[in-house]
Amino acid sequence: MTPHTRKSLEFLLDNLVWFMLIVVLALFSALIPNYFQIGIFTNIIEASSVLGVMSIGLALVIITGHMDLSVESVAALSAMAVGILFCSAGIGLGIKLSPEWLMIPASLLVACAIGGLIGLFNGFLVVKLKMSAFIITLASFIWVRGIVLAVSGGRSAQDLDPAIRWFAIERFAGIPLSAWIAIGCFLIFSIMMAKTPFGRHLIMIGGNETAAYRAGIRVTRNLIIAFVMAGAIAGLAGWLLAVRTSGATANLGVGLLFNAFAAVVIGGVSLKGGVGALPGVYAGVLLLSSINTAINLMGLPANYTQVIHGFLVLAAVLLDTFKQRLRQRLA
């Protein structure tokens, strides 16, 4: 194999999920009536904003060699808190701040602080007390959703204040501002992971925790920060969820966790830790969103939707596995 061919192949493998996305979009555009239009592509980007942001936090923790199953419930609790405080109907208290724009940082602060605190709790138990991340965050997944139910009493908060809803309604270059927030998050955290010592330390910790420790990296501190960041980012995803649906219901965000895991894995992040980059995760999120949109437009019988959804995700993950094997052969 010539160096040029090898380089081309490696480029292809590094960006396989983006190529998969292009192929899938081309296929759906050719086969599904009404799929090929700017509005649908905008919808795909917009619909992937919540899942995208949530996947960033999840990816950060997975790259460190741990996992956080609580992100879905954390997002739901943050959404419910924002809903209760800033919605005017249902169980919303309709709190107003003057000037109105203050409600944006205030609601963001509430959402991210809730997430950050739960992340800190998870991180402390996992890192300091050496408890299993799977069990601790699974417990958080359950008790946090329980709190959502307890504080809402099963009821909804509706009519989010227009000052906050503005992010879902206003558009820039045809894309809602909420989606730009997700894109911005991917840019910022991608740079953080690739270009800052902290990001590189997280990858090194995920690759070999002991070696990272011996190299002088503050493993405990960095891991706890990763959990706090995952929680706060999940809180931001919850804020976006409330903005998108103009409020919150007790079951808001149910099922997002599995999609977030699928997106992270499709995006090339290894569940064993130490491998992965956030641009790939964004491509994974867009891929899933494209599939969902295709299913929505195909008008398939309701009973088969989940089967098709599952198989399409499986196909994407199998392709990713094929990519990994090919990469091993090249090495």
Next chain:
Amino acid sequence: MKRIVISLLSVLVLGLSMLTTAAAQSKGVVYYLVPTLLDEFQSGSVSALQMFLKQTGYEMKTLNADNKTDAQQSQMNDIIALKPAAIILAAVDFNALKPSIEAARAAGIPVVEFDRQITSTPSDFTSVAGTIEIGHVAADQAEAMLKAKHGDVKGKVLQVLGDPGDPYTLDIQKGFEEKMKAFPGVTIVSVPALMWEASNAGTIVSDQMLANPDIDLIFPHAAHLSVAAVASLESAGKKPGDIMMMSSNGAPVGLDLIRKGWLNTEVEQPLYAQAAAVAMFMDKIVGKQEIKAGDYDVLGLKGVVTIEAWGPNIKIPGAAITSDNVDDPAFWGNMKPPTAAVKSVE
């Protein structure tokens, strides 16, 4: 010191005696197995049943199955061992609970089906609005709306189902579509919102409004899905009244959307009446007395009891809520429980 101890003991004895009296006044404990507390109808059903059963002398305890059939089966088995006065079941799965119902009844515990009708095995009482009938009422409303818009019953309807694994939404779909079959000019596009999750409904509406811009009417199967659907319409620059909308179950958020002009109709499940009917007949159910067929006044609504193969069945029809009657306190979505106490049927 001695006096203080004696005083404390006296208070304790007095408290215990009051508790005993309260227990003696109760006719027994009734367990309510609610399928989930993640929607407003179900959480509302807990407080409504508790209130009406208390008025007829029963204490109610609730167990939540979190939409898991196996969890509800385990709950049934546990409750059978406690030998309560009765079990009220709103089944997660209409058929999977059949063996548990049979086991409870074999143990002498009456079983009442609430909201979700089980026809595959006998129960002691069933109180439903009828999910298929809700679909029929919705179809009547759709017929009227499409006729008012086009002068004829034709056009395109986007039906946003709940989770495709939930028989509740599939029954509404069945009822709606079987009545709409009479109008070949109506195209129905049906898409499920997985897990009844609101943002899924929002995505469906965004996508379908682009793929089918000629949609005349959107019909989400629950009010909380309508909230997300409206949010998507709003984001797409639509105003109240641009697209006709209706939904079902009559939750408070749905009524709010009617007041704001987004929703034309909400097909209400008569939650209070359904719950009151259970309380009215509880003495007969627990006493294993005959429940006679006929018409009964349930909170001012006409409930019809029929004796079916699966036992006595009361059906209280759902009502259509529009801007004309949205403030009627009889609708449970207005969160004004009836002030008059229900009485047991003699």
